[in-house]
Each structure stands twice: as C-alpha cells, then as structure tokens.
Amino acid sequence: MLRKNFGFRYAEPTDALMAIRTIGWESTASAVYRWNGRSRGDRFVMFQYTLSGEGHLVSGGKHYRIPKHHGFFVTVPDNHEYYYSPDSNSPWEFIFLTAAGRHVEGYWNDIVAKTGPVVSFKPNAQPIAMLWEMMENAQTKTGLDKYELSVRLYEWIVACLRALDGRPDAGRTVPEPVTAALKFMETQYHRFLTLEQIAAEAGMSKYHFCRLFVKHTGVTPIHHLTKIRIEEASRLLRQTRQPVAAVAAASGFDNSSYFGKVFRKLMGASPQQFRDSTGDIPDHHILID
Known part of the structure; x- marks a missing residue:
C-alpha cells in the first residue's frame, strides 16, 4: 500500500x-x-x-x-x-x-x-x-457508502474500548448481524423500535441476537438504542428551543413522561434542568454507560 x-x-x-x-x-x-x-x-x-x-x-x-x-x-x-x-x-x-x-x-x-x-x-x-x-x-x-463508513468507525471505537479494557475477545471481528443492527439503530432511532424489529433487521431470533450483540458490544441492544436516543435528546435540548415533548418524539420516545424518567436516570437531571444548566454539564454528547 x-x-x-x-x-x-x-x-x-x-x-x-x-x-x-x-x-x-x-x-x-x-x-x-x-x-x-x-x-x-x-x-x-x-x-x-x-x-x-x-x-x-x-x-x-x-x-x-x-x-x-x-x-x-x-x-x-x-x-x-x-x-x-x-x-x-x-x-x-x-x-x-x-x-x-x-x-x-x-x-x-x-x-x-x-x-x-x-x-x-x-x-x-x-x-x-x-x-x-x-x-x-x-x-x-x-x-x-456513508452508512458503511459509519458502522466501520463504530466497530473501530468498540475495538479500541475492548483493547484498552483488556477484554479476552478484543480483536474479534464484529459479525454482520451486529453491524446491521448498529446501522439500523443509528439511522432509525427516531422510530418506535422493538427488540424483535432490531433482531429481524439482523436476521436472527431475538434471543440469539441479544447474546451476540452483548458479546461484541458489551451492552444490550435496547441499552445501546436508549443511549443513542438520549444523546440525540441532549443535543436537541441544548441546540433548539423545541418543547420537551417534541424533543422526546424526535428522539424516538412516544411518551414524554417515560422520556423524562429515562433522561433523569441516565443524565442525573430532568430534561428541563439539563436545558437550563450552564457549565456543569458539557455541551458535547455524553457517553452513557
């Protein structure tokens, strides 16, 4: 080369x-x-x-x-x-x-x-x-393809995290069903998605898919999807003046009350408190573990 x-x-x-x-x-x-x-x-x-x-x-x-x-x-x-x-x-x-x-x-x-x-x-x-x-x-x-490049970058980040954590299966190639699911969630997080739909996109039963996804990413599919949605919600709260209910809907939550509970649990503040905060929570998207 x-x-x-x-x-x-x-x-x-x-x-x-x-x-x-x-x-x-x-x-x-x-x-x-x-x-x-x-x-x-x-x-x-x-x-x-x-x-x-x-x-x-x-x-x-x-x-x-x-x-x-x-x-x-x-x-x-x-x-x-x-x-x-x-x-x-x-x-x-x-x-x-x-x-x-x-x-x-x-x-x-x-x-x-x-x-x-x-x-x-x-x-x-x-x-x-x-x-x-x-x-x-x-x-x-x-x-x-931009979606393929996005998935490859995500795979590379996961490989870095695995290697730095000393995981025993660091270096194992992420299988196609997992990359297909990652791509699907990254582009369709705003829709109402079930575990069955994500597994179907990966071409697997939900039980086998969950085990495979956790093995190669360290988190469940729903946890990963929730992280994407809360990261998007945090961006909208800081960068737009959309009402909280509209932010919830745009981020893939069909119930604003449930959105508020999930947001508070993962971010340590309500959506409105996060929007009103200055300095104590950084503007960049927070990695939710």
Missing part, C-alpha cells in the same frame, strides 16, 4: 452518523510539523499512532512522548499541541484517523477519561489492523 492520505466528502449532511473525515499514513522530519488544537478552525476528533520514530504531545499542560506503538486521542478544538522535534534521530512515521458526528466526541472523551490521551497498542492489535484495512478499502474504493 502506498503512503498517502484519503479524505471523505459527503453529498448530504452526516451529523446523525459517525463520519470518517480523513485517514492516512504519513512521515515527517520537519520542525514545522506542529499542530495546535485551538487554531484549526473546525470541530473533529483524531487518533494518531506511531509506526516508527516518535512525536510529542502537550495536552492539559502535560508533555507526552509518542514513541513506536503508541498513539493519542485528541478533540479539536481543545488545549493541546502535537509536533515533531528536530532533536529526534529519525522521522516520525504514523497512521491517523479523523472523524466527526454528534455521537463520536463522547466516545473520544470517555477513552481519554479512562486512560489519558496516550495509549499503547501492539502493531497486531485489532484497532491498528482495522485502520490498515480501512485505508486499503479507501485505496481500492470499496465500502465507501
């Missing part, structure tokens, strides 16, 4: 999906390679993994080396800077991925909260293998 970068552009809005923006393989030995997270003029998340040499990251006032087989997670805009040092003895070679979408940033923040911005992955770890696979697909122009 050639050392190059790939950019993805979407003809229609993709904010409701997890959208890969760029993916690539680079090498630098230039002192001018320096990126400040407060001066890039856009909003996205990034993962960068060192293949050889080393880079440096300053985040939250702390300095981190990024040597071989280490990577870092950052969000933009944020208080960080990563760069190549001219004192290094060899070029910094790395692969990277950037992404956007209303559900993505919460996962990045969750990873950083658990591990710090810098992580260590073996070169044969599933997240790294999946990055190479996604780059190969981009080079051969296969699997470029």
Whole structure:
C-alpha cells in the first residue's frame, strides 16, 4: 500500500452518523510539523499512532512522548499541541484517523477519561489492523457508502474500548448481524423500535441476537438504542428551543413522561434542568454507560 492520505466528502449532511473525515499514513522530519488544537478552525476528533520514530504531545499542560506503538486521542478544538522535534534521530512515521458526528466526541472523551490521551497498542492489535484495512478499502474504493463508513468507525471505537479494557475477545471481528443492527439503530432511532424489529433487521431470533450483540458490544441492544436516543435528546435540548415533548418524539420516545424518567436516570437531571444548566454539564454528547 502506498503512503498517502484519503479524505471523505459527503453529498448530504452526516451529523446523525459517525463520519470518517480523513485517514492516512504519513512521515515527517520537519520542525514545522506542529499542530495546535485551538487554531484549526473546525470541530473533529483524531487518533494518531506511531509506526516508527516518535512525536510529542502537550495536552492539559502535560508533555507526552509518542514513541513506536503508541498513539493519542485528541478533540479539536481543545488545549493541546502535537509536533515533531528536530532533536529526534529519525522521522516520525504514523497512521491517523479523523472523524466527526454528534455521537463520536463522547466516545473520544470517555477513552481519554479512562486512560489519558496516550495509549499503547501492539502493531497486531485489532484497532491498528482495522485502520490498515480501512485505508486499503479507501485505496481500492470499496465500502465507501456513508452508512458503511459509519458502522466501520463504530466497530473501530468498540475495538479500541475492548483493547484498552483488556477484554479476552478484543480483536474479534464484529459479525454482520451486529453491524446491521448498529446501522439500523443509528439511522432509525427516531422510530418506535422493538427488540424483535432490531433482531429481524439482523436476521436472527431475538434471543440469539441479544447474546451476540452483548458479546461484541458489551451492552444490550435496547441499552445501546436508549443511549443513542438520549444523546440525540441532549443535543436537541441544548441546540433548539423545541418543547420537551417534541424533543422526546424526535428522539424516538412516544411518551414524554417515560422520556423524562429515562433522561433523569441516565443524565442525573430532568430534561428541563439539563436545558437550563450552564457549565456543569458539557455541551458535547455524553457517553452513557
């Protein structure tokens, strides 16, 4: 595979999906390679993994080396800077991925909260293998449908979480029934959905599907669907002035009273309290565990 970068552009809005923006393989030995997270003029998340040499990251006032087989997670805009040092003895070679979408940033923040911005992955770890696979697909122009890319990004995030948690089946490929269900829920969360409907989309009985879904994602299908809906509701509460009942309906809840109970349970505040709060609850979408 050639050392190059790939950019993805979407003809229609993709904010409701997890959208890969760029993916690539680079090498630098230039002192001018320096990126400040407060001066890039856009909003996205990034993962960068060192293949050889080393880079440096300053985040939250702390300095981190990024040597071989280490990577870092950052969000933009944020208080960080990563760069190549001219004192290094060899070029910094790395692969990277950037992404956007209303559900993505919460996962990045969750990873950083658990591990710090810098992580260590073996070169044969599933997240790294999946990055190479996604780059190969981009080079051969296969699997470029926006929904397929969204599912691939979600699979990659799950692989990272599994690897960082030391799960025994980290690195296991997510089977097609699970990816089909994830895609279905990401795009149809606003509808009234039953477990039977989600399982049917996956082509399985609900009992076998539930076991398979939990095995590969760590949560039940309904829990995952509820997370998507509450994340969407939190966005609407903060970014629009729709009545709470309208927010509930747009997020897939057909009963505003039940919506209020679920929202309070997962977010620790009522929908109106969340809307009225300032500063104590961040504006980005919160990963609900």
